[in-house]
Amino acid sequence: MVYKVVRYLNNPILEKPAAPVADAEYNTPALHDLVEDMFETMYASHGIGLAAPQIDIGKRITVIDVSGAEEGQEPERIVLINPEVVSKEGKQTGEEGCLSIPGFREPVSRAKKAVVRARDVKGEPFEITGEDLLARALLHEIDHLNGVLFVNHLSALKRDLIKRRIKKLQKAGEWE
Numbered sequence: 001m002v003y004k005v006v007r008y009l010n011n012p013i014l015e016k017p018a019a020p021v022a023d024a025e026y027n028t029p030a031l032h033d034l035v036e037d038m039f040e041t042m043y044a045s046h047g048i049g050l051a052a053p054q055i056d057i058g059k060r061i062t063v064i065d066v067s068g069a070e071e072g073q074e075p076e077r078i079v080l081i082n083p084e085v086v087s088k089e090g091k092q093t094g095e096e097g098c099l100s101i102p103g104f105r106e107p108v109s110r111a112k113k114a115v116v117r118a119r120d121v122k123g124e125p126f127e128i129t130g131e132d133l134l135a136r137a138l139l140h141e142i143d144h145l146n147g148v149l150f151v152n153h154l155s156a157l158k159r160d161l162i163k164r165r166i167k168k169l170q171k172a173g174e175w176e
């Protein structure tokens with residue numbers, strides 16, 4: 001099932017920290033279905049990552065696939081539940097977008113390498129190391145679970161400009 005992706009400034013859930021997934025929720029049909037639906041929604045939106053708050057579910061769950069599966073590459077599905085950043089290293093600056101802020105892309109500085117600890121759908125703990133695009137995706141998605149969007153990494157001036165443009169789109173009924 002493809003969910004509607006919530007847009008920035010339309011729903012406060014995007015700016016709130018999400019709640020941890022409880023032990024009893026692991027390995028349940030509900031959690032398996034939710035993760036499948038998150039991948040389906042992400043691929044349908046041509047994204048490389050999606051966090052549960054983006055489909056109006058305030059839980060610490062995110063899915064990522066930076067493989068370019070749409071261009072015929074083998075999918076590399078990553079599911080992170082209750083993820084924590086263990087360490088960050090280096091710096092990269094690159095254009096970043098977000099499925100909740102479509103049409104806007106800005107340069108964002110992030111760590112070049114990130115180590116993340118999380119659990120999978122069965123509740124098994126694991127660690128993943130991401131570099132370059134994967135590091136960016138991991139940090140962007142974990143930000144979502146803390147109520148932080150890429151615009152929060154921009155200057156206040158730039159963020160206000162984007163907010164003003166979005167408010168115009170809202171008024172015109174073009175931001176739903």
Ligand SMILES: [Zn+2]
Pocket residue numbers: 097098099100140144
């Ligand atoms: Zn995003």
